[in-house]
Amino acid sequence: MGKQYEIPLGAQHISLLEPLHFKFTTENEKIISTDANVYYVHRGIEEACCTKFKFRQVSFVVGRVCGLCSISHSTAYSQVAEKLVNIEAPLRAKYLRMLVIELDRIHSHLLCLSHVAENAGFEALFMKTMQYREFSMEMLEAVCGNRIQYDFSIVGGVARDLKAEVAGMILQRLKTFLPQLDELVDIFQNNWTLSLKNKGAGAITREAAMRLNVVGPFARAAGLAIDVRNETEDLLPWKEVGFEMVTDTTGDVYARNMVRLRELYISIRIIRNIIASLPESALVTETKAFPDGEAVVRLEAPRGELFYYAKGNKTQMLERLKIKAPTFSNVAAMVEAFTGNEYGSAPAIIASYDPCLSCTSR
Amino acid sequence: MKTFFKAIGNLFRKPVTIAYPEVKTYIPNDYRGLIGFDENLCIWCRRCEMVCPPGAIVFSQDMKGKQTYHFNRAVCIYCAECVRACPKEGAIYQTNEPAGFALKEENINNGWNSLFDEAIKSRAAYAAEKKRLAAEKAQTEKPGKSIAPGDEAASAENEK
Ligand code: SF4
Ligand code: SF4
Numbered sequence: 001m002g003k004q005y006e007i008p009l010g011a012q013h014i015s016l017l018e019p020l021h022f023k024f025t026t027e028n029e030k031i032i033s034t035d036a037n038v039y040y041v042h043r044g045i046e047e048a049c050c051t052k053f054k055f056r057q058v059s060f061v062v063g064r065v066c067g068l069c070s071i072s073h074s075t076a077y078s079q080v081a082e083k084l085v086n087i088e089a090p091l092r093a094k095y096l097r098m099l100v101i102e103l104d105r106i107h108s109h110l111l112c113l114s115h116v117a118e119n120a121g122f123e124a125l126f127m128k129t130m131q132y133r134e135f136s137m138e139m140l141e142a143v144c145g146n147r148i149q150y151d152f153s154i155v156g157g158v159a160r161d162l163k164a165e166v167a168g169m170i171l172q173r174l175k176t177f178l179p180q181l182d183e184l185v186d187i188f189q190n191n192w193t194l195s196l197k198n199k200g201a202g203a204i205t206r207e208a209a210m211r212l213n214v215v216g217p218f219a220r221a222a223g224l225a226i227d228v229r230n231e232t233e234d235l236l237p238w239k240e241v242g243f244e245m246v247t248d249t250t251g252d253v254y255a256r257n258m259v260r261l262r263e264l265y266i267s268i269r270i271i272r273n274i275i276a277s278l279p280e281s282a283l284v285t286e287t288k289a290f291p292d293g294e295a296v297v298r299l300e301a302p303r304g305e306l307f308y309y310a311k312g313n314k315t316q317m318l319e320r321l322k323i324k325a326p327t328f329s330n331v332a333a334m335v336e337a338f339t340g341n342e343y344g345s346a347p348a349i350i351a352s353y354d355p356c357l358s359c360t361s362r
Numbered sequence: 363m364k365t366f367f368k369a370i371g372n373l374f375r376k377p378v379t380i381a382y383p384e385v386k387t388y389i390p391n392d393y394r395g396l397i398g399f400d401e402n403l404c405i406w407c408r409r410c411e412m413v414c415p416p417g418a419i420v421f422s423q424d425m426k427g428k429q430t431y432h433f434n435r436a437v438c439i440y441c442a443e444c445v446r447a448c449p450k451e452g453a454i455y456q457t458n459e460p461a462g463f464a465l466k467e468e469n470i471n472n473g474w475n476s477l478f479d480e481a482i483k484s485r486a487a488y489a490a491e492k493k494r495l496a497a498e499k500a501q502t503e504k505p506g507k508s509i510a511p512g513d514e515a516a517s518a519e520n521e522k
Pocket of ligand 2: 403404405406407408409410411447448449450453454
């Protein structure tokens with residue numbers, strides 16, 4: 001056995017955008033074990049939601065849990081609150097929620113892919129991916145009125161309608177985006193230098209993924225077919241708009257890139273279907289009721305399953321709100337997937353997990 | 363190899379970046395910007411203040427009962443919840459004008475916090491005064507019945 005070294009990475013590190021700390025034990029460049037610490041940014045949001053904000057205001061608060069999947073959080077909360085006050089969002093609102101969730105998935109996945117490229121040392125691809133991503137940000141701004149904090153889902157429905165000219169603009173921009181996406185797939189698939197850092201790195205087996213409860217593209221890349229969009233139909237009718245499961249087998253960084261890229265095609269299809277078949281109805285279901293009882297909601301955020309639990313006691317304030325973010329479920333597997341890899345591959349592996357620590361520690 | 367030739371070819375192509383301040387980026391015309399207020403239409407129901415998630419709106423009140431609207435663009439999250447809650451169309455509305463930055467002189471954080479507290483207090487004071495006047499009136503009409511002392515703390519709590 002050679003000499004072992006402990007190398008820390010994070011909580012502030014040049015290749016890590018997130019306040020995440022890994023302590024690697026390495027032996028001749030090979031990582032043999034890893035420790036993770038994820039709780040650097042606790043903001044007390046759950047407590048604030050139960051003491052400072054009325055239940056209708058909470059959907060704006062949880063929208064600020066995460067900058068990337070703001071819409072997933074506010075939609076999941078809106079749904080759980082709708083369950084507590086016993087209403088159902090109108091069909092048009094559901095479709096519009098799905099539209100924004102999918103647009104958000106496009107920008108989130110492209111961001112992750114660009115970071116994988118950057119952390120693997122491929123700056124030009126990082127720039128290119130970010131350039132192509134810009135359209136999704138602009139479309140989100142056109143739909144929601146803001147680039148990051150959408151404030152789109154409110155308890156009972158959605159805040160804004162989709163204007164016909166915006167719908168037309170989305171379709172047109174998707175048309176220009178498709179060849180760009182093909183180009184990205186080509187680079188991620190066939191570029192030799194990138195494959196050195198991606199193929200076989202950070203691999204996790206299907207069994208390990210199942211044992212460690214992995215969610216999201218991380219799990220799907222390992223061949224585990226789990227996607228909330230495939231499982232629940234009551235809250236958002238995913239299958240109606242053309243959802244399809246995307247999986248891969250190898251479970252390495254390359255497979256995760258491919259799963260994300262292929263999911264973008266599904267997202268594009270879903271967006272097109274939604275715009276083509278947007279039902280006419282009201283945008284918000286009004287109610288004067290106060291939240292009562294308990295409810296849970298699951299929703300597929302770009303990073304995996306997002307889980308909300310809420311409990312009401314017939315007052316304006318919730319009694320309890322619990323958020324479980326997808327990255328939290330993945331921490332155990334993240335630690336495991338490093339084992340046996342070169343220390344030099346670690347940044348690209350971390351980026352391919354797509355960790356979101358502001359969701360995880362809140 | 364393909365990427366390599368492409369990279370060489372890129373040397374002779376036009377830049378993909380835009381010359382930002384001269385060429386404007388895309389901003390939709392219903393961008394969520396500053397909140398406007400029309401004093402003449404408002405019915406002073408304070409519903410906008412009640413729904414506002416971060417507390418960016420507050421109404422103060424003078425001793426004659428006249429209310430004044432205060433808005434802090436640095437606290438506002440531009441969610442338009444106030445616009446949706448307002449029963450009087452046009453009294454409060456969203457423009458597409460982005461919020462400007464704040465100067466140090468404005469004291470936009472601490473100044474706002476004290477303004478907020480004072481506004482709440484001014485309303486409590488008005489409510490207490492009104493109660494006192496009502497009690498006085500009741501006493502002159504029905505002499506003999508004792509008045510409850512105007513409890514400022516209690517009414518301040520009610521106000522919140
Ligand atoms: S837009 Fe939202 S944050 Fe701003 S004043 Fe209105 S309710 Fe408050
Ligand atoms: S909700 Fe409308 S009418 Fe009521 S106080 Fe606010 S601006 Fe005035």
